Amino acid sequence: MSGGVEAALHCCVVLTAATGPVPAARLAQLHGVSATYLAKQLQALSRADLVQSVQGKSGGYVLTRPPEDITVLDVVEAVEGTQSTFVCTEIRQRGPLASPPEACTAPCAIARTMAVADRAWRAALREVSIADLGRLVGGDYDTDVLGKVGDWLVSAEP
Amino acid sequence: MSGGVEAALHCCVVLTAATGPVPAARLAQLHGVSATYLAKQLQALSRADLVQSVQGKSGGYVLTRPPEDITVLDVVEAVEGTQSTFVCTEIRQRGPLASPPEACTAPCAIARTMAVADRAWRAALREVSIADLGRLVGGDYDTDVLGKVGDWLVSAEP
DNA sequence: TTGACTCGGACAACATATGTCCGAGTAAGG
DNA sequence: CCTTACTCGGACATATGTTGTCCGAGTCAA
Ligand code: SF4
Ligand code: SF4
Numbered sequence: 001m002s003g004g005v006e007a008a009l010h011c012c013v014v015l016t017a018a019t020g021p022v023p024a025a026r027l028a029q030l031h032g033v034s035a036t037y038l039a040k041q042l043q044a045l046s047r048a049d050l051v052q053s054v055q056g057k058s059g060g061y062v063l064t065r066p067p068e069d070i071t072v073l074d075v076v077e078a079v080e081g082t083q084s085t086f087v088c089t090e091i092r093q094r095g096p097l098a099s100p101p102e103a104c105t106a107p108c109a110i111a112r113t114m115a116v117a118d119r120a121w122r123a124a125l126r127e128v129s130i131a132d133l134g135r136l137v138g139g140d141y142d143t144d145v146l147g148k149v150g151d152w153l154v155s156a157e158p
Numbered sequence: 159m160s161g162g163v164e165a166a167l168h169c170c171v172v173l174t175a176a177t178g179p180v181p182a183a184r185l186a187q188l189h190g191v192s193a194t195y196l197a198k199q200l201q202a203l204s205r206a207d208l209v210q211s212v213q214g215k216s217g218g219y220v221l222t223r224p225p226e227d228i229t230v231l232d233v234v235e236a237v238e239g240t241q242s243t244f245v246c247t248e249i250r251q252r253g254p255l256a257s258p259p260e261a262c263t264a265p266c267a268i269a270r271t272m273a274v275a276d277r278a279w280r281a282a283l284r285e286v287s288i289a290d291l292g293r294l295v296g297g298d299y300d301t302d303v304l305g306k307v308g309d310w311l312v313s314a315e316p
Numbered sequence: 317t318t319g320a321c322t323c324g325g326a327c328a329a330c331a332t333a334t335g336t337c338c339g340a341g342t343a344a345g346g
Numbered sequence: 347c348c349t350t351a352c353t354c355g356g357a358c359a360t361a362t363g364t365t366g367t368c369c370g371a372g373t374c375a376a
Binding site: 054 | 363373
């Protein structure tokens, strides 16, 4: 899986604690990753209408919806693409015993099995929202991590 | 996902219909794929002890267990590797607000969520065995596909 | 009006997956 | 028993996707 998904999720959780727009460069230095590369993932989120970009001097990214309405699956599909992890090559239509194309209208048993597993994976991701993640990471530590992040965002050097 | 998984699954199903050892080259020309590349996947299956290789003049590959005892998950993990699709980079330990390492003993909420989804995916694949796949593909068509494959395997040109 | 700061997509470097090759070993057959 | 042809096994190039980078178009604040 593309490793950029992790960064995108972290950014969404951080944006929960933000009050105004947050530039991509700020998020990058907060996470200690390449700023230009993280911009790419944020652009993907923007194309999926999960975040909105405001340009100009004090611009940045803002969530378009309340975090309760953004699921982890939304973020994953925005970055990773919406197609299934298993792609069918239709090899049953090749070779000496190839099935005729008119018999291959429906996906075969193997593809069906993989599709079922893929749906289960996506269903599990759909159950968790970004707001849930914020609560969970808050519970992981004694200190209020999200509050500290919010403070740092407003007091950081430009 | 690695596309070789599909070929490996097809090979396992075909081996169900075989009586003796089947060489990799035979399976390759049956599926119309590169023989040398398919050999790589079969070697992975061999390392995972799903198939056994018999060498010599009329050698090939044979299933080590009855097909009821081989799950689709076994094949996928043999080819694709056993690690989760989501790998944690521990970026919470980087940047100006890095968490101290002693607070990062357990995986964080994001990693836990991904792990849950991954387990659901694997559980779905574990429910289906190779024998089930054979029955399902048999029911997909009116003609007895596995029987035809078995006949072709013994009558094919060397 | 200025100006500096933001995003956006186009451009290389690297890693993994794909595809290929030839040598070691073995069982069949004469 | 020896030959011989056939098998697997791991080491070697190529292609595709991911990671990382760059500079220009556009925009809001001052
Ligand atoms: S539908 Fe089935 S036979 Fe066709 S390519 Fe997919 S897995 Fe293979
Ligand atoms: S454990 Fe959580 S914070 Fe650490 S790298 Fe994984 S997703 Fe990020």
